Amino acid sequence: MFDSPLSASAYEVLGVAATVDHEELRRAYRLQLRRTHPDTGGDASVFIQVQRAWELVGTPELRAAYDRGHGFAEDDTAWDGWRAPSARTDTRPRAKSSGEAGGRQRRRFVALVQEWAGSAVPDPYDPAFVRTVPRELRRLLADALAEEDTARSVGDLGMGFTAWHDVAVPAGPAAGPNTAQELDKLAHIVLGPSGLYGLMSADFGGIVRFRGGEVIGTEAGGPAGDRAPITALLTQIRVVSRAARVKFGGAILVLPDDDLAQAIVPLGSIRGTTVVVVRRSALRTLLREGVPGSRTIGGTELFDLRTRIQHTVRFA
Template sequence: MTDSPAAPTPYEVLGVAAQASQADLRRAYRRLLRQTHPDTAGDPARFNAVQQAWARIGDAESRRKWDSGHQSSGVSRSNDGGEAPSVPRRSPGSGSAVKARSYGHPGGHARERFLVLMREWAGRGAELADPYDEALVRSAPREIRRLLADALAQESTARAVSGLGIGYTIWSAVATQRGTLDHVILGPAGLFAVSSADWGSDVRLVRGELVGDGIPAGDQPVRSLARAARSLGRTARVRLTATLVVVPDDAITEPITRIGRKNDAAIVRRSLLPMVLRDGLGGQRLSIEDVFDVRSRLQHSIRFV
């Protein structure tokens, strides 16, 4: 169980309501221990999740802290990856370091949807004193919490790219005829279409597509990203170097999981994204002239969500 807003709460793991009695919690915990124990052919990952859930709400004091939001979580009200100016910026306190060119509003659409749905869920559009209150967020349905997790993931990617310097340009929340691209990133190693994802669970690659308990049924993250990237390429008359799905470090077992044989798609741990953007997946490099040409085409073609 991670601290991502998208992760199942201890109550969801144990399959009980948040209002369940302590006795009901204990019965659910013991039943799931028997069902998931590896010695009885259970799932070790689920067994571990059940134990973590019990550690968080198994006694009255721990449960009180969890319910009040005083245990650690991934909830965040910050929006450091908000809309950036269309000129290079100097990093505060970093001397002469200049950040990457940044356009668009990373995570903005997901945060807007989160706020709308939180208000509807909490009281028919009522104004909330603090929609990011940890106890309130934890009690919200998981589909609402996923929106906050998406926003945080997109903002994290924007911050990481910003630190790469003036040689890079990032466009966030890009609209295409085949869906939205979280980020389009241009640098010396090529042009990348990037999806920033956090499903609050482990994921794995099966037949070229990501699967996991947190991925909603019917979603195809890898194929959806590829379709939107191809659409942008046709509209802007540019060639994408690679598509990248960026996930939390603990969500996938391999640091970089390549898809197919063309070195043009991969699942990447979040901490390794700067390295991949610097080095590329297959040793590709763009000349300065190529970078200027691609940037110009994109500037005239990109539309934001």
């Protein structure tokens, strides 16, 4: 959660400025522990965040490393955490993939940041600079990072799987009214022996919860009210399903590990599609085993599905 462009810094969680001395930092930590402890009426998820923040800055050595990596130190060293991933050098067999995960969000982020700044920005991924830009721009970068991380996880599934990233969602009657902004792309399609799935990668900058089959959480209406990610994902899947004449076995929302209270959260069948929310670290296991109720696909059927999708998809 602390490495997301959307998340609060360790200092913000502890309620102090990044310039306080160590003793003041320690006092703030103890105060926040008392305020957020579940036994005294505090929020358990916030209590965990406070503990995690202290793990990052609780000693002078840890704090110095955190400051260098997150743009709080005057002698910042180069940090690649938010920059575009470099080319892979290992030769292990990987899932076959097409499209550029997160690529469009990165391009939009850089273009809009330059426009917002009013001049050329030497390093749009510098952590100290990123913290100054509006939240809606940081969200673009957070989404790009989330999609790149999911693509890496899917790639590690091996040769039995095929993935398509940044799939353009065609317009048409299946989309329904008032959905143009949500339907411009489906982040990931994954096909393997366990089934065919549509995936959305998201990062809301904090722990999320669910109500009525939709996401609610830390942004007081942001995830559910502004984006309605589950609803958008199901509609994206429906449009692609009709265009390619295939049936998806499930919809999967992938979140950073720290943003989900448990590894896998099944939301049941929504609009006739099984929906699962999963931590990124548990995604490979879920895709290998399949979502609840999924069936094994193999042989001619797997080949036919791959061919139909390959002939239909266009990239955003």
